[in-house]
Amino acid sequence: MAVQKQSLPSLLKEIHACRLCVEAPKGAPLPHEPRPVLRASKTAKIAVFGQAPGNLVHQTGKPFNDPSGVRLREWMGVTDAEFYDESKVAIIPMGFCFPGYDAKGGDRPPRKECAPQWRERLMAALPNIETTILVGAYAQKWHLGKDAEKTLTETVRNWRAYAPRYFATPHPSWRNNSWLKKHPWFEEELLPVLRKRVRALLR
Secondary structure, rough: OOOOOHHHHHHHHHHHOOOHHHHOOOOOOOOOOOOOOEEOOOOOEEEOOOOOOHHHHHHHHHOOHHHHHHHHHHHHOOOHHHHHOOOOOEEOOOOOOOOOOOOOEEEEOOOOHHHHHHHHHHHHHOOOOEEEEEEOHHHHHHHHHOOOOOHHHHHHHHHHHHOOEEEEEEEHHHHHHHHHHHHOOHHHHHHHHHHHHHHHHHH
16 A cells, blocks of 8 residues: 655654554553654655664653764764754654663563554655664564564674665664674674765765
8 A cells, every 4th residue: 555645744743742652552551651752854865773762862852862872873983963963864763762671671672553653654754865774673674574684693794785775783782792792794894884875975
């Protein structure tokens, strides 16, 4: 079924007012007030598609405003000002609100309500995206579909098959420090190409 076209400002207004995960949840409702966090503009050529905001991002309303964001910007080779210039970089997680913590203290997966309700409509409203950074398995599976490998590691290792349209990465969380040490090719081979591509699109 064709996605109904909608102006981006109108769509973003709807998203920021969304309360699906509280009023019509798939499973247990969100344990706190929704605060959708995303940035987008029709002129952006680079997109960062992650999982869901963490608690610090939920409190500040600023995406990747945490140590993970510092590492992500280092991976991309951009300054804070470049990263947060929404005329150039769209930042759109798979779930727009902080999903809360699981029993082990980690962040829960992105809410199931978000992607079916908003994803295709958002993609249709972003015609100028030329390169997308897929941060984590949830974004990779949705955007790559059957072209994604069985595991995140396999998908990231196969990055050449998706570049330059997509660059698949692990999440930049400190929890993945051991993954980065175990797979040095990510920083040695993928990141230089990603940085060069980002720099070209920012010019």
